[in-house]
Amino acid sequence: MSRAATMAAFVADLAGHLDRAGRPLNFMEVCGTHTVSACRGGIHSLVPKGVRLLSGPGCPVCVTAQCYIDALIDLGRRDGVILATYGDLVRVTGSGGSLERARSEGAAVEIVSSSLEAVDLAVHNPAREVVFAAIGFETTAPATAVAVEMAATLDLRNFSAMCCHKLVLPAMRALLVDPDVKIDGFLCPGHVSVIIGADAYREVVDHHGRPCVVAGFDPLMIMEGIVALAAQAAGGRAELVNLYPSVVSAGGNPAALELLDRVFEPADSIWRALGTIPASGLELRPEYRRFDAFSRFGLTLPEERDISGCRCGEVITGKAEPAECGLFGKSCTPVEPVGPCMVSSEGACRAWYRYRRAEVVS
Amino acid sequence: MTERIVMAHGGGGELTDLLIRERIRPRFDLPDLDDAAVLPEVSGRLAVTTDGYVVSPLEFPGGDIGRLAVCGTVNDLAVCGAEPRWLTLSLVLEEGLPLEVLERMLDSARAAAEEAGVAIVAGDTKVVPRGQADGMYVTTAGVGVFLRDPLPGVNSIEAGDVLLVSGTIADHGISVMLSRTDQPRLRSAIRSDVAPLAGLIGGLLEAAPLTRFLRDPTRGGLAGVAADLARDSGLGLLLEESAIPVRPGTQWAAELLGLDVLTVANEGKVMAVVPETDVEDALPALRNHRQGGKAAVIGRFVDRDPGLVVLRTKAGGRRMVGKPYGEELPRIC
Numbered sequence: 001m002s003r004a005a006t007m008a009a010f011v012a013d014l015a016g017h018l019d020r021a022g023r024p025l026n027f028m029e030v031c032g033t034h035t036v037s038a039c040r041g042g043i044h045s046l047v048p049k050g051v052r053l054l055s056g057p058g059c060p061v062c063v064t065a066q067c068y069i070d071a072l073i074d075l076g077r078r079d080g081v082i083l084a085t086y087g088d089l090v091r092v093t094g095s096g097g098s099l100e101r102a103r104s105e106g107a108a109v110e111i112v113s114s115s116l117e118a119v120d121l122a123v124h125n126p127a128r129e130v131v132f133a134a135i136g137f138e139t140t141a142p143a144t145a146v147a148v149e150m151a152a153t154l155d156l157r158n159f160s161a162m163c164c165h166k167l168v169l170p171a172m173r174a175l176l177v178d179p180d181v182k183i184d185g186f187l188c189p190g191h192v193s194v195i196i197g198a199d200a201y202r203e204v205v206d207h208h209g210r211p212c213v214v215a216g217f218d219p220l221m222i223m224e225g226i227v228a229l230a231a232q233a234a235g236g237r238a239e240l241v242n243l244y245p246s247v248v249s250a251g252g253n254p255a256a257l258e259l260l261d262r263v264f265e266p267a268d269s270i271w272r273a274l275g276t277i278p279a280s281g282l283e284l285r286p287e288y289r290r291f292d293a294f295s296r297f298g299l300t301l302p303e304e305r306d307i308s309g310c311r312c313g314e315v316i317t318g319k320a321e322p323a324e325c326g327l328f329g330k331s332c333t334p335v336e337p338v339g340p341c342m343v344s345s346e347g348a349c350r351a352w353y354r355y356r357r358a359e360v361v362s
Numbered sequence: 363m364t365e366r367i368v369m370a371h372g373g374g375g376e377l378t379d380l381l382i383r384e385r386i387r388p389r390f391d392l393p394d395l396d397d398a399a400v401l402p403e404v405s406g407r408l409a410v411t412t413d414g415y416v417v418s419p420l421e422f423p424g425g426d427i428g429r430l431a432v433c434g435t436v437n438d439l440a441v442c443g444a445e446p447r448w449l450t451l452s453l454v455l456e457e458g459l460p461l462e463v464l465e466r467m468l469d470s471a472r473a474a475a476e477e478a479g480v481a482i483v484a485g486d487t488k489v490v491p492r493g494q495a496d497g498m499y500v501t502t503a504g505v506g507v508f509l510r511d512p513l514p515g516v517n518s519i520e521a522g523d524v525l526l527v528s529g530t531i532a533d534h535g536i537s538v539m540l541s542r543t544d545q546p547r548l549r550s551a552i553r554s555d556v557a558p559l560a561g562l563i564g565g566l567l568e569a570a571p572l573t574r575f576l577r578d579p580t581r582g583g584l585a586g587v588a589a590d591l592a593r594d595s596g597l598g599l600l601l602e603e604s605a606i607p608v609r610p611g612t613q614w615a616a617e618l619l620g621l622d623v624l625t626v627a628n629e630g631k632v633m634a635v636v637p638e639t640d641v642e643d644a645l646p647a648l649r650n651h652r653q654g655g656k657a658a659v660i661g662r663f664v665d666r667d668p669g670l671v672v673l674r675t676k677a678g679g680r681r682m683v684g685k686p687y688g689e690e691l692p693r694i695c
Contacts, residue, residue, distance in 0.1 A: 042677060043677070114544050217617070219677035354682075358682045
């Protein structure tokens with residue numbers, strides 16, 4: 001069967017499940033990469049009216065609280081500091097402008113594609129302080145852990161990480177207890193699941209009664225995942241289904257999990273829109289605390305502030321679609337972004353702007 | 363010990379003379395050193411263009427800054443419908459650049475010029491202190507001659523016209539991006555497509571003289587050119603994702619890097635708009651050239667959705683295609 005025929009069959013199945021459910025169905029894709037792949041594949045033009053796909057708190061840049069961004073940019077502007085960051089962060093705006101602007105004004109901001117490049121910078125710039133902007137979920141946290149262990153092995157005195165790492169499950173729990181959020185099931189993140197394993201979502205299924213489906217990133221895989229969610233919702237069932245077994249195992253990646261446990265411990269963390277969630281972030285264990293940028297530079301987080309008019313917080317909690325924000329496409333565009341969801345390549349607003357702005361679904 | 367560029371190489375004195383006389387001039391058959399090259403008399407209108415090249419790294423699988431600097435400028439002339447004839451080559455060298463690297467880049471530029479059938483007739487060399495450039499920057503200017511009328515351009519495009527691409531897309535951008543990774547096995551996985559297009563385009567215009575518009579989709583990729591075409595023609599442009607040629611390895615790497623292949627740069631491909639009636643002449647003309655074996659019809663201009671590019675995805679869905687926004691990625695050409 002051709003891809004298009006397979007897709008047509010999925011769409012027909014989905015329509016049938018929607019009909020049986022007899023009510024609108026809201027599913028949340030937790031992962032930013034799913035959001036982008038779905039938009040890029042034109043999935044939204046295929047799902048029947050009545051099935052809504054909500055973007056979740058799965059884009060690392062978007063969930064990072066504004067206070068971290070402000071602190072990071074402040075640090076990046078300090079003399080003698082080289083700030084090493086993944087590319088996605090450089091255009092996010094804080095109270096002191098973006099890192100991109102800071103760089104144009106002379107700040108040493110280096111874009112790296114691997115945490116080890118940051119270690120390398122520290123080795124080659126012994127007179128400078130190299131700070132690695134460590135953001136992301138369980139997917140990027142192991143890379144930070146490797147860098148920290150490497151820095152310890154090399155006994156580097158000029159390397160630190162500003163840990164803003166977040167854990168996926170606490171955010172899903174927070175959404176489930178929010179009365180304003182209506183979710184009939186989760187399309188669980190593929191990459192995070194490689195690390196934490198599909199079984200991690202069992203509590204969402206067992207305690208919260210919501211179906212969880214782990215799916216891959218190809219448009220067909222995404223649609224297959226949506227169909228599996230709709231089938232359960234229509235039948236009043238909640239099960240854990242792993243449709244991505246080629247890379248996601250039940251127990252995850254034991255080496256990565258062990259690494260995370262060796263270097264990090266869970267800590268309270270501040271999320272954009274969700275506030276402080278207990279044990280939802282990662283901080284360095286005491287034996288690695290000397291590599292912690294917060295303690296090394298005596299940083300205290302500035303007060304969390306809202307960006308006026310920006311609804312990124314509602315977008316990442318499934319309460320609003322990007323186009324419902326008054327700034328979307330007007331004062332907030334990829335060229336001049338206001339909120340992080342328009343900046344990050346995994347952000348829902350950016351994906352909407354890029355692929356759905358004209359709503360060419362015909 | 364490695365011989366390197368020093369500041370005095372750009373000082374205009376003996377060392378500059380030596381560099382030009384021994385390492386640069388013999389490679390390019392340059393006429394007697396003078397302040398300007400005198401070109402032969404030609405009949406026909408002229409096209410002139412200039413472009414700067416700042417790619418990092420200087421060498422990548424399938425190409426380097428020397429080849430890129432020749433092909434990029436030659437292709438800009440060719441897509442206007444002109445036959446590229448002469449180039450100038452201006453170098454900004456960073457103090458400390460190994461001379462063997464410079465010579466390799468110059469050899470590569472010469473080989474590309476021979477391949478493209480153009481002569482490098484003038485040049486310039488400057489040196490800047492270490493840290494003020496990234497190895498070397500190259501600027502080329504090119505002059506071409508119109509053997510036929512200039513192409514009618516985007517205003518002549520009508521609903522029903524067909525969009526072709528001459529081969530697989532995104533190979534250059536992905537190659538350069540992968541060559542920057544710290545993964546040795548990835549670094550050599552994809553080869554850039556950088557190549558002069560004058561021959562391919564000459565054959566196309568011979569076979570399909572009613573060709574309305576040509577463009578090489580460099581920065582901004584196929585999406586950037588498609589978006590410009592829809593906006594400037596005022597028509598809708600319907601693209602067929604399954605028809606767009608992409609190497610599986612390139613597709614895979616783009617997904618790994620989180621990129622849309624449609625927005626990734628090419629340096630050896632041309633997009634052509636031809637009337638529907640000319641497709642059966644245009645497509646074989648491209649495919650019969652060694653650079654156009656994978657040429658394909660990828661889209662059609664339509665009367666609806668004015669100014670928009672709509673992609674029918676492989677999955678059977680629809681979505682819009684927009685111009686990418688600025689440089690979230692490191693520079694690649």
